[in-house]
Amino acid sequence: MSVATKSARETVEVISKSGRDRDRNLTSMLFLIGLWFSLFFGVMVLVVLIVDTAISGASRFDGDLITGYGSRVSPETTGFRAGILGSVWLMAFTALFAVPLGIAAAIYFEEFSDQTKWYNRVLEVNLQNLAAVPSIVYGLLAVAVMALMGFQQTGVVLGGAIALALLILPVIIITTREALRAVPAEIRQGSLALGATMWQTTWRQTLPSAIPGISTGTILGLSRAIGEAAPLVVVGIAGSVRFDPTGLASQITALPIQIYTLTSESREAYQTAASAAIIVLLVMILSLNGLAIYIRNKFQRSW
C-alpha cells in the first residue's frame, strides 16, 4: 500500500468520522437560536409599536389630519397642518444653518489642519464630545443665542432652527469628514501637481467627489432633528399654534411637540389623533432616510 493511498483513506476517515457536521451540533444551534431571538426581539418591539400606533390612529387617517389646524372644540377633526409645516420650515432652516458650517468645518479638519498641532487635536476631541451632548443642552444654548441676539419672542422658527442646527452640526461634520477622506489622495496630488492651489483642489475635485456622502450624512442628520422635541420645548415652541409659518420670526409648532401635547390630553379623540400624527412623523423620517439611501446607492463611486 503506497503512502499516498493510505493517507487519502485516513483523510476520508477523519473528515467523515463524526458522521455529522460539527457546525450543526447542539451548542452551535442554541447559540444560533439565541442570536435569532435577539434579532427577533428588537424587530418585534418596533413592529408591535408601529402596528399598535397605526391601529389606534387608523380612524383618523383622513384629510383633516394633514390639512386642518389643531382644534379645541372638535377633537374628532383636529389636524396637524401647523405642525407639519412647522417641522418642514424647521428642517429647511436647520439645513441652511448647519450644512455650510458643517461642511466648512469638515474641510478645515480634513484638508487644511495639521494634525500634529495640539490645538487641532483639542478641537478634534471636542468635536467627538459634541456629538454626545444631550439634545436639551442645545436647546438651552439656542435660548442663550436668541437672547444675545436680542430676540424677545420665544417659540419662533429661528430659535428652533438654531437649536436643531447645533444639534446636528457634529453629525454633519463627522459624516462630511468621512466623505472627504474617502476621496483618494491621488486625486488631490494630481490636481496640485498640475499647478492648482489647495483651494482649487478642494473646491473643484475633493468636494464634488464627496457630495453624495455629504448629502447622505446631512439627510440622516435632518431625520434625527425632525423627531426631536426636547430642544424645541426649551426654546418655547408650543403645541397650540394655529397658523402657518410666515418667516424666521413667526411662531410655529412642530409635529413632535403637537404629538407630545395631545398625548397628555384626556379626551380619547386627541389620543387617536396623536397616534395618527406619529405615523405621519414616521413616514416623514422614513422618506428622508429613503432619500439618503437612494442618493448613496445612485452616486456611490468606487475608486
Next chain:
Amino acid sequence: MTTYPATASTKKGDHAMPQATPNASENGRSDLPDVPPNPVMEVENLNVYYNAFHAVHDVNLRFGKNEITALIGPSGCGKSTVLRCLNRMNDLVSGARVEGRVNYHGQNIYDRGVDAIAVRTNIGMVFQKPNPFPKSIYDNIAYGPRVTGMKVDNMDDLVEEALTGAALWDEVKDKLKQSAYGLSGGQQQRLCIARTIATRPEVILMDEPCSALDPIATARVEDLMVSLRDDYTIIIVTHNMQQAARVSDRTAFFTARPDETTGDRTGLLVEFDRTASIFSHPADQRTEDYISGRFG
C-alpha cells in the same frame, strides 16, 4: 555617430572609462556630453528629513535639457523622495524638511518667496498609479489650463494637441465627453501625461509611471517618453532597470545605507552617469551588483 571620449563621470572623476559602445543606450543617444551642459534643474547637497528620519543624504544631480534622466535603486533608497522635491510635492507631506538647493534655471525653488504653485505649473508630475479625475476625458485635459489661468485661444485645439502629444488622440477622439474612468489603465496613464503636457510644463517628473501597467501599455508609455524628449525634460523614477536602459539618457543610481545607531535607512546617490556607461561599465561596485541583479 560621434562619440565623445569619456574621461570623467560626474561622480567618479578618477574612473578611467572606455569609449561608450555605440547603441549601448537603446534610444540611440550615444553622443551625450559627460555632464549635462545646460542643466534645467540642479540639485545641490539635498538632504530630506521626515521629522527625525533622515531620508536622503547629500544628493547632487544635474538634469540636462531635453534629456531623460532615470533615477533607479532598491526600495527605500529615496529616489521618489528626491523626485518629489523637484516640484515641491514634498511640501504636502507633514513633517517633511528639505535642506540644500534645488535650482530651476539657477533659482532655488525652496527660497522664500518662490510660489510652489508656479513651480508645479512648470514642473509637472505623473504618478505611479494612473489618477485621472472623475470627469470626462476632455475636462481632465482642460482642468490644468483652467485652474492655472492659462491663456487659451481654443480649448478644443489644446485638448487635441495634448492628447495627440500623448499618443492618445486616435483612441479617444470620439469619446471626449465620456468619463476618463472608462479607459484602460494604460490609456489612463497616457491621459495623465496628456493632462500634464496641456499646461505646457518644461520638466515632467514621472514616479514609476509604468509600475501599474501591463507590458504592452508599458511599451507604449516608454515610446511616448522618448518622443516627448524633444520638447520636454523628463525625470523618471523606475524600479525596472530595463526600462531605465531603454528610455533614459542618464541614470542616477541610489542606494540605502542603514544608520549605525538607529538603523534608519538613509538614501544616497551612488553614481550618476550616462545610461550607457552605467549599464556597461559602472564605476561603483554597488551599482554593478544592483544592475547585475545581485542585490536589491
